[in-house]
Amino acid sequence: MSELVNTIIQGILIGGLYALFAAGLSLVFGVMRVVNLAHGDLIVTGSFLAFTATSILGIHAALSVVFVLPLMALLGYSIQRAILNRTVGTNVLPPLLVTFGIAIILQNGLLQIFTADDRKLDFGNIEIASMQIGNISIGWYSILVFVCAIAIIAGLQFISYKTRIGRVLRATADDPEVAQVMGVDTRHTFSVAMAIAMVVCGISAVLFAAWTSFTPLSGPSRLLIAFEVVVIGGLGSIWGTLIGGLTLGVAQAFGGYLNPAWQMLAGHIAFIIILVLRPAGIFKGR
Amino acid sequence: MPNYKIERNEKYHTGVLIGFGVLLVFLVLLPFWGDKSTMRLATEMAGYLALAVMWNLLAGYAGVMSIGQQAFVGVGGYTVFTLAGLWGVPLIPSILLAGLVAGLLAIPVGLILFRLNGAYFAIGSWVMAEIFLLLTAQSDYLGAGSGMSFPTAVAKSFGNSTERAALFWWIALAIVIAALLIAYLWLRSSRGLALTAMRDDEVAASGLGVNVMRNKLQVFLVASAVAGLVGAILFLGKLRISPTSAYDVNEWTANIIFIVVIGGLGRLEGAVVGTIIFFLLRGFLADFGSYYLIILGLIAIITMLKMPQGVWGLIYDKTQIELFPLKRKIVS
Numbered sequence: 001m002s003e004l005v006n007t008i009i010q011g012i013l014i015g016g017l018y019a020l021f022a023a024g025l026s027l028v029f030g031v032m033r034v035v036n037l038a039h040g041d042l043i044v045t046g047s048f049l050a051f052t053a054t055s056i057l058g059i060h061a062a063l064s065v066v067f068v069l070p071l072m073a074l075l076g077y078s079i080q081r082a083i084l085n086r087t088v089g090t091n092v093l094p095p096l097l098v099t100f101g102i103a104i105i106l107q108n109g110l111l112q113i114f115t116a117d118d119r120k121l122d123f124g125n126i127e128i129a130s131m132q133i134g135n136i137s138i139g140w141y142s143i144l145v146f147v148c149a150i151a152i153i154a155g156l157q158f159i160s161y162k163t164r165i166g167r168v169l170r171a172t173a174d175d176p177e178v179a180q181v182m183g184v185d186t187r188h189t190f191s192v193a194m195a196i197a198m199v200v201c202g203i204s205a206v207l208f209a210a211w212t213s214f215t216p217l218s219g220p221s222r223l224l225i226a227f228e229v230v231v232i233g234g235l236g237s238i239w240g241t242l243i244g245g246l247t248l249g250v251a252q253a254f255g256g257y258l259n260p261a262w263q264m265l266a267g268h269i270a271f272i273i274i275l276v277l278r279p280a281g282i283f284k285g286r
Numbered sequence: 287m288p289n290y291k292i293e294r295n296e297k298y299h300t301g302v303l304i305g306f307g308v309l310l311v312f313l314v315l316l317p318f319w320g321d322k323s324t325m326r327l328a329t330e331m332a333g334y335l336a337l338a339v340m341w342n343l344l345a346g347y348a349g350v351m352s353i354g355q356q357a358f359v360g361v362g363g364y365t366v367f368t369l370a371g372l373w374g375v376p377l378i379p380s381i382l383l384a385g386l387v388a389g390l391l392a393i394p395v396g397l398i399l400f401r402l403n404g405a406y407f408a409i410g411s412w413v414m415a416e417i418f419l420l421l422t423a424q425s426d427y428l429g430a431g432s433g434m435s436f437p438t439a440v441a442k443s444f445g446n447s448t449e450r451a452a453l454f455w456w457i458a459l460a461i462v463i464a465a466l467l468i469a470y471l472w473l474r475s476s477r478g479l480a481l482t483a484m485r486d487d488e489v490a491a492s493g494l495g496v497n498v499m500r501n502k503l504q505v506f507l508v509a510s511a512v513a514g515l516v517g518a519i520l521f522l523g524k525l526r527i528s529p530t531s532a533y534d535v536n537e538w539t540a541n542i543i544f545i546v547v548i549g550g551l552g553r554l555e556g557a558v559v560g561t562i563i564f565f566l567l568r569g570f571l572a573d574f575g576s577y578y579l580i581i582l583g584l585i586a587i588i589t590m591l592k593m594p595q596g597v598w599g600l601i602y603d604k605t606q607i608e609l610f611p612l613k614r615k616i617v618s
Contacts, residue, residue, distance in 0.1 A: 035405035037353075086591050092404040096351055097547055097590050104540055104583035108576035220535065224416060227409040231402070265420040268413050275410070276398055 002135035007257040008250055013142035015249025016149030017211065019242045020204035021222055022229035023156055024197035026241055029230070031173045031193040032080075032088050037099040040223030041106040042198060046072050046205025047214050048110055051119050061121040061210055068202045076198030080191040088190060089176070103219065110216035121209040145207045150242070152203060157238050159196070169193055221264070228271040247274070290618050294611040302609050313459055317452035325451040329523055331565055332458035333516040336465040337538065338545040338557035340509035343469050345543075346552035347478070348505040349485040351404065353539050354411025357395070357418045358388040358510040360532035362517030364428055367527055371436050377444060381457060381518045388514020389507050396506045400499060412535065419533035433528025441525060454523050461515045468508060469554055473612050481505065485552070513538075536579070544586050550596025554610040559598045 025039050036042075049071055050064040079102065087095040123141060130137040160166035171179040172189045180186050208214070208222075225248065233244025248267050255266020316328060337355065344350040362384040370380035395414055402410045423431045444450050472478050483491035484498055492498045517538075521527045531537070541564065549560025567585075571578040593600060602608065 029405075035409065037409070083587065083591070092349075093345065093351060093551070094590050094594065096405055096408055097543060098587050100353070100540065100543065101583040101587040101590070104536070105580050105587075108579040108583070112576045112580075220412075224409065224413055227406075228413065231406065231410075261420075261424060265417065265424075268417045268420070271413060272398060272417070275401060 004257060006136050006138075007253045009136065009138055010142065011250035011253025012246050013138070013146045013249070014211070014253070015246035016146040016242070017204055017208055017245070018225050018229050018248050019233075019245025020149050020152060020200055020207075021226035022233065022241045022245060023153060023238065024200045024204075025223075025226040026230045026235065026238075027156070027193060027197045027200070029235065031169055032084070032095075032190050034084065034088065034095040034099070035227075036084075037096060037223065038103040038106060038219075039099075039201070039226055040221065041103045041110075041219030042072070042075070043201045043205045043208070043222045044214055044216065044219045045075070045106055045110065046198075046202040047121070047209035047218075048114055048119070048216075049202075050121055050206045050209055051114075054121060061123050061206065064121075065203065065206055068206055069199050072198040072202035072205075073195040076194040076196075076201075077191045080194035081187065084194070085187050085190055103223075107216055107219055114216055116215055116217065118213040118215055119209070120213040121206065123210040127210060141210070145211065148203065148207060149245075152200060153238055153242055156196075156200070160238070165192065225267070228267065232271060232274050290616055293615045293617050294613065298607060298609075299611065310463075314456070316455060317448075322448050322451045325455045326523060327565075329451070329455045329458040330520065331561060332455075332462040333520045334542065334545065334564070335557060335561040336458075336462040336512055336516050337542045338549070338561055339462075339465045339469050339554065340512045341539075341542045342546045342551065342554065342557045343472070343481075343505055344509050346546065346556075347473065347481040347485055348502055349488065350502050350506055351408045352411040352506070352509075353408050353535065353543070354413075354415040355509065355513045355542070356533045356535050356538035357411070357415035358392065358513035359517035359520075359538045360415075360418055360422065360529070361388045361391060362514030363521035363527045363532045364422060365514065366518035366522060367434055367436060368428070370522075371434070371440055374440070377453075378457075381515060381522075384518035385511045385515035388517070389511030392507045392510035393503065395510075396503045400502060415533055415535065419529050422532070423529040429528075431529060433526065433531070436522065436525040436527075451523075454519055458516075458519045461512070461519060465512050466554070468512075470610050470612075472505075472508075473554065473610075477501065477504075478612070479614075541582075544582050546596075547586050548589055548596055550598035550600075550602075551594070553596065553598050553602070554612065555602075555608070556596050556598040558609075559601075560596070563597065 021039075021043065025036060028034060028036050028039075046068055049068045050061065053059065053064040053067040054061050083098060083102070084095060087098050126144065127139070127141045129141075130139045131143075158166075160170060168179070168184055168189055169192070171182070172184055172186055172193075176186050179189070229241060229244040229248050231244070232247050233240035233242070248270065251270035252263045252267040255269075256263035258266075313328075317325060320328070337359070341352070341355060344352055344355075365384035365387045366380050369375040369383055370377055375383070395411075399407055399410045399414060422428055428434060441450065444453055473481070480491065480496040480501055483494065483496055484501060488498055517532065521532065545560035545564045546557060547560070548563050549558065550556030567582065568578070571581060574581070589596065595603070
């Protein structure tokens with residue numbers, strides 16, 4: 001019994017991280033109406049940036065965010081400005097195909113540089129330290145990850161409702177043409193949205209890189225998780241995204257509890273069930 | 287009241303038909319002039335072309351952007367390995383059943399996934415393919431994660447390796463001709479008009495009486511059945527199947543998308559031109575490892591941004607030639 005409770009707590013804690021994966025995807029979709037198929041590969045790129053920074057400079061893995069976040073923001077801004085802005089506002093196909101192309105390029109570029117070996121970031125002692133409540137032990141690292149996730153999601157909520165850039169983003173999301181008439185540089189706004197999304201990806205990339213190992217080919221599974229969370233949680237609701245993350249985390253943990261090989265499968269099946277029962281997700285979006 | 291009728295650009299019709307006829311004879315006779323490796327390459331090209339024609343029909347006409355067709359390629363492959371390899375069902379019925387199974391599976395999958403629109407359908411279809419992969423990898427009967435080899439005794443009953451290559455080539459040729467004919471006749475019919483209308487504006491099309499859901503489901507069913515047939519014949523050629531190769535998104539979907547985009551989305555000729563370009567590039571870039579895929583990705587992005595009509599679109603704009611006359615023109 002306590003093993004099951006343990007599993008579910010683990011599921012909830014990793015659910016926070018899944019919500020972070022999804023927050024970036026959701027932001028990009030919300031503002032640009034583009035589903036970024038390279039999302040997972042961009043997260044993995046963030047993990048490799050962190051890996052490179054720590055192995056070259058010999059700094060603690062957590063400190064690598066100092067390099068990873070600005071680089072990810074720059075990467076996001078440039079990809080949007082140079083490539084994706086040309087596809088915004090066309091029909092659904094061009095942005096999908098272009099981001100799919102970017103995904104293939106990133107995957108194979110990483111493969112060329114880093115080979116297909118498993119990599120992992122080392123966070124040190126905190127990874128194995130845990131707190132004990134009765135029979136249940138909870139790793140401090142999982143708690144740290146969860147707290148970071150909640151803080152970042154709250155931060156995103158704050159940015160979008162309490163700051164100027166948040167207002168500009170929401171206005172552009174509602175109607176790019178009217179926003180433009182009101183003096184918003186939409187091309188710049190789109191690129192800023194992508195940069196913010198990539199910073200969120202960068203944080204989750206560093207956290208997840210210590211949680212489990214990654215390879216250049218891990219991108220698609222990250223993308224699918226992010227996507228499932230967005231659909232479960234409902235579009236356009238940041239807290240819905242958190243609920244979606246937790247749901248998927250618990251479903252995977254429960255599947256893994258029954259049989260280790262069923263972990264991913266259980267997540268996908270939970271997604272399909274929710275899709276059938278509630279096409280708009282648990283939290284109804286706009 | 288003036289009289290209107292619909293005309294098609296059939297100026298080159300006779301020439302094109304003769305050309306196709308000559309080409310067909312040439313291809314049917316391939317086993318008599320080509321060696322084993324040529325036949326295998328041709329079989330693979332036919333499989334890719336059939337997938338590309340169907341993906342073009344899905345994405346270019348019906349507006350169904352699936353990146354999960356590998357699900358049905360894999361199902362087709364595993365079905366034929368089970369039926370012909372394990373149960374001793376004769377070859378041709380096994381292959382046809384593989385197409386049927388894949389097509390039937392597409393119905394529940396489509397009914398669930400069409401709740402997601404546009405881009406969300408795309409990733410949803412990918413999730414579905416992952417589910418197929420994970421379920422297959424769980425089945426000990428199908429060799430679990432490591433897959434299965436086609437029993438040698440059964441393979442030998444189809445003839446020696448040269449005879450097999452010829453047999454598989456003829457079957458693949460039949461599949462690709464069927465795929466081209468289905469797509470061509472579909473697009474010339476009133477259903478084809480409905481598909482094009484859906485692609486341009488789903489809401490307006492349904493307002494004019496097009497049953498969007500049913501049309502999408504029909505195209506998805508046919509495309510998935512063809513994917514099943516292709517999976518069956520290509521994995522028979524390899525004599526080996528595993529979950530990761532059967533449900534490989536890069537092999538069965540990324541490559542096909544590349545072919546369709548380069549050739550020209552929404553043009554039947556585009557799939558043919560794209561397949562030829564793809565195999566030429568693959569031949570030239572084979573020694574470059576992962577750079578090869580990076581180059582393909584770059585070409586696809588540049589094409590999408592600078593030349594969205596694709597190579598055949600460019601040719602058409604210059605010459606107005608249609609090998610498959612599909613465009614309708616109203617004249618009084």
